[in-house]
Amino acid sequence: MTVLIAGAGIAGLTLGLSLHQVGIPFHIYETVEDIRPLGAGINLQSLATRELFELGLEAELDKVGLRTEEVGYFNAYGQEIWREPRGTMAGNNWPQYSIHRGGLQMALLEALIERAGADVLTMGAAVTDWREVDEGVEITLNMRKSGQASTATGTVLIAADGINSGLRAGFYPDEGPAVWGGTMMWRGITKGPRFLTGRSMAMVGDKDCKFVCYPIGDTEDGGSLINWIADLTLPADYDWLAQDWNRTGLRADFADRFAKMKFDWLDIPKLISDAYGIWEFPMVDRNPLPQWTFGPVTLLGDAAHAMYPIGSNGATQGIIDARILARELRDHGVGQGALKAYDIVRRKAVNAVVLANRGDGPDKVLDIVAERAPEGFDDIETVMPFMECQAFADRYKVVTGMTIDELNKRPAILAV
Numbered sequence: 490m491t492v493l494i495a496g497a498g499i500a501g502l503t504l505g506l507s508l509h510q511v512g513i514p515f516h517i518y519e520t521v522e523d524i525r526p527l528g529a530g531i532n533l534q535s536l537a538t539r540e541l542f543e544l545g546l547e548a549e550l551d552k553v554g555l556r557t558e559e560v561g562y563f564n565a566y567g568q569e570i571w572r573e574p575r576g577t578m579a580g581n582n583w584p585q586y587s588i589h590r591g592g593l594q595m596a597l598l599e600a601l602i603e604r605a606g607a608d609v610l611t612m613g614a615a616v617t618d619w620r621e622v623d624e625g626v627e628i629t630l631n632m633r634k635s636g637q638a639s640t641a642t643g644t645v646l647i648a649a650d651g652i653n654s655g656l657r658a659g660f661y662p663d664e665g666p667a668v669w670g671g672t673m674m675w676r677g678i679t680k681g682p683r684f685l686t687g688r689s690m691a692m693v694g695d696k697d698c699k700f701v702c703y704p705i706g707d708t709e710d711g712g713s714l715i716n717w718i719a720d721l722t723l724p725a726d727y728d729w730l731a732q733d734w735n736r737t738g739l740r741a742d743f744a745d746r747f748a749k750m751k752f753d754w755l756d757i758p759k760l761i762s763d764a765y766g767i768w769e770f771p772m773v774d775r776n777p778l779p780q781w782t783f784g785p786v787t788l789l790g791d792a793a794h795a796m797y798p799i800g801s802n803g804a805t806q807g808i809i810d811a812r813i814l815a816r817e818l819r820d821h822g823v824g825q826g827a828l829k830a831y832d833i834v835r836r837k838a839v840n841a842v843v844l845a846n847r848g849d850g851p852d853k854v855l856d857i858v859a860e861r862a863p864e865g866f867d868d869i870e871t872v873m874p875f876m877e878c879q880a881f882a883d884r885y886k887v888v889t890g891m892t893i894d895e896l897n898k899r900p901a902i903l904a905v
Contacts, residue, residue: 490514490823493628493643495616495656497524499590500790500807501649502597506544507815509605510905513823516643520650522613522633524598526591529676529768530705530716532557532690532801533588534889535581536896537808542583543901549596554588555704558688562854562878565694566865567752570858571878575690582897587690587703587716590804614639617655619646619786625824626785644823646786647814649807652775654792660783667773669729670797670847672696674772675719675738677764678705683713684755690801691755692852695859697722698746699852700757717760718798719743720772729771738769772797774847777840782832785825789814794839800850802889806839809890812902819903841888851885854878 492508494501497519508515533541533554541550561572576585601609611630617638618629625644632639648656652667683704685691690703699720704713721743723729740761750757761767775795781788790807814831821827849856854873862872869875886892 491516491643492818492823493518493616493626493641493646494649495628495646496520496649496651496790496792497594497598497610497612498649498651498790498807499594499597499804500811501647502594502601503540503544503808504647504649504789504811504815505601505605505609506597507811507903508818509601509609510544511815511819511903513815513818515609516641517610518614518616518628518630518641519610519612520615520633524594524612526589526595528590528594529678529718530587530703531590531593531798531804532703533586533593533808534801534805534891535576535583535585536890537805538576538586539583539896540808540812540902543903544600546596546600549600550586550588550593553592553596554586555688555706556584557587557690557703558686560690560692561685562852563691563693563752564855564858564862564865565698565750567693567750567754568865568869570854570869570873571875573879573882580893580897585801587688587705589705589716593804615655616646616648616650618659619656621784644785645818645825645828647789648786648792649789650792652773652791652795654788656786657788657792660780661778664776667771667775667795669771669773671722671725671727672720672772673723673727673729673743674770674798675743675767676770677717677719677738677761677767679715679717679760679764680708681712681715681756681760681763683711684715687713692855693750693755693757695855696720696849696852699855700747700750702755702757702760715760717757717764719747719761721746736769738767740767742769774843777843778836780832781836782825782828785828787814787828787832793836794843796843797846799846799852800842800885800889802842802846806842806889809902810835810839816903838890845885845888851882854881
């Protein structure tokens with residue numbers, strides 16, 4: 490009755506913790522030999538932090554992240570379009586977190602080892618293939634240290650192996666590479682002064698030239714450790730495939746486009762110049778799939794629904810996947826019926842989020858204001874009234890399951 494999990498990312502580790510919570514045996518196989526706190530900042534929406542709180546991880550989240558209070562949208566001149574409270578400030582029973590992705594992954598990993606023991610995890614083992622057998626599924630492993638092949642058996646296999654999932658490629662061999670939306674992202678982390686509330690997310694500019702930033706930690710001098718993302722739309726023939734997925738970025742490639750974004754509440758050029766590291770990523774996703782579950786195997790997290798990093802929903806949706814899958818495995822028993830039930834419950838809902846993010850999600854207000862008032866405005870209400878902005882945000886919350894009343898009133902996904 491063992492659940493085999495390919496991948497120890499956020500979704501895979503959350504699934505492991507959830508299965509341990511309900512007493513279902515599992516084993517995680519991770520390709521890398523040593524998990525390190527890599528990456529930059531992400532946000533966890535309240536619907537995800539609810540699940541992590543129900544796993545008893547509130548204190549761990551507070552150690553590695555900050556509770557987000559608001560999100561603000563501003564034009565390229567730093568003029569406020571609108572602001573919206575987030576997390577408990579908006580009336581949710583659970584906070585939103587701005588958090589370092591690597592810090593979150595390490596917190597989940599440490600909690601898993603503490604609770605379930607280190608022997609539930611095999612590092613340096615890539616799941617390269619599988620076949621159905623009488624007892625469930627047999628997987629083929631490539632052991633990175635030795636280069637030798639090995640096998641393991643279990644009842645079901647969960648592919649949580651990320652946006653470039655090899656297991657997904659086996660089901661969809663003609664899919665090809667991830668889909669580039671025409672935007673390159675440069676990410677950095679900078680120590681700087683607090684801005685706005687000190688717990689704010691800021692979205693500045695428009696789709697063609699957008700800057701996003703938020704604090705992920707406090708500094709000893711009273712400032713913030715600020716995570717930022719600089720987005721630029723590039724020509725359709727830009728050879729993004731020639732870039733590495735996570736390569737060092739160059740300020741010269743993008744900084745001049747943001748040089749005039751120096752405001753009395755935020756100095757974007759200084760954030761870029763003072764960053765202690767810059768990385769370049771293409772903004773990519775994958776097309777929604779018609780099926781996740783194939784016999785004793787199903788997809789989870791980015792392997793199932795990689796999406797643009799708009800609306801702060803990538804990691805959040807992977808966490809919800811894990812909790813719902815654990816519930817179905819508990820309620821239906823560890824077998825193919827549980828995987829089918831999970832597919833039915835989750836796939837259509839998350840596919841809608843992927844498509845909503847392709848339409849820029851709630852960030853669409855930036856593009857509308859830039860089009861209507863390219864030189865700025867005297868009164869935002871004459872350009873884009875508050876109620877119109879609110880309508881964009883509300884529609885996105887419905888699609889993503891972030892409606893406050895819905896979240897606060899619904900029963901726990903995995904009541905134990």
